[in-house]
Amino acid sequence: MTVEAVVFDLDGVIIDTEEVWEEVRRGYVAEHGREFLPDTQTRMMGMSTGEWSRHLSEDVGVPRTPEQVAADVLGRMAGRYREALPLIPGSVDAVRRLADRFPLALASSSARILIDQVLETAGLTGAFRTTLSTEEVPRGKPAPDVYLAATGRLGFDPRACAAVEDSSNGLRSAGAAGLAVIAVPHGVYPPAPDALALASLVIETLDDLTVEAVEKLR
Template identity: 30%
Template sequence: MKAVLWDMDGTLVDTEPYWMATEVALAEEYGATWTTEDAKHLVGNSLLYSGEYIRQHMGIPLTPEEIVERLLDGVVERVQHAVPWCPGARELLLGLKAAGVPCALVTMSYQRFVAPILEHLPPETFRVIITGDQVDQGKPHPEPYLTAAAALGVDAADCIAIEDSPTGATSAAAAGCQVLVVPNHVDVPPGERRTFIDSLVGVTPEVLKTLPDRDTAARDLP
């Protein structure tokens, strides 16, 4: 394990309810229909994909780009009031920093949403930050994770990615990472290079080192 690559929404911070509440508010504003299944479908996807999906399914007179900005407005406002850390995530992140293990943030959210969350962490907790507005291909494409590993100067196959969604896990595994899956709001199916755990509570850098290497089939952590 040469580095740890972190997803953000639903993995580091439990902000998926913020996104869902903002989507519902947008639907109510335009008298549109929006279901829980619609919201879950967007978990882990790029914001422009989400904007287009919302435009089509809500039938609202906004471009995908305008919808993304409306979503970001709502979620940034909510996160400025409170940062909902996922159980054990902040502790593991700070433990990795103390142990000298480089970390990267790999999120499909945009920089203006990431910034208020990073304000609550020590400087340079993440040596590299890859956001959705910095890549051409978002998750589930491997580009975000490949970009993060390259920026850290390591091979993606020597990295552990921490994810909570099928889209994110697919992206990380396709890049060659070992993936620690911590399901949150959506189910994640088993797959190559995936190790499952219910929570990051009690997970330490030493525990991460017990994950299978690149040639070992995925298994569950004890």
């Protein structure tokens, strides 16, 4: 079975926001007199909006409802994006390069409001045939839901699709859905060895994400 379509992650693949997310959420938690748990940052990478806001409210102890936490943090993130969009070098070119050959989808853990804003600012809205947030499916990453939904919207068997991911939970999500996994490990937040082992291809930069490399995956 050959690869017929490609699904991109957003955070850590197209935009370098993991450090921004951590800074914003740590600051927010600290303002309420709380601290991250030892595994909070790792757990939240890939979680849907509902999942991470519930974690901060119920597990970390921020004295706000999950809905209030989500609204507070997303408002701060949107403000940071308006100030400056931290595009990863080569990401826009990589998306456009693959869009000339493959149907593309986006499967992101970011909220819909942030997805739309990022793609509009980056000039990539028209590059994707469909975009999905994990808040629009039952479970966030590492569950396969968002990748199954994305490939379904594209009209392809997941095994005929490739995923471009950076985080442990993202790699696990794509692997569980049956896609061929391309890993672009984040320098600051590298994936766990078991998650990286799911990748059919590991690349150092998005300049290495070529049509030829994707075509050879299967």
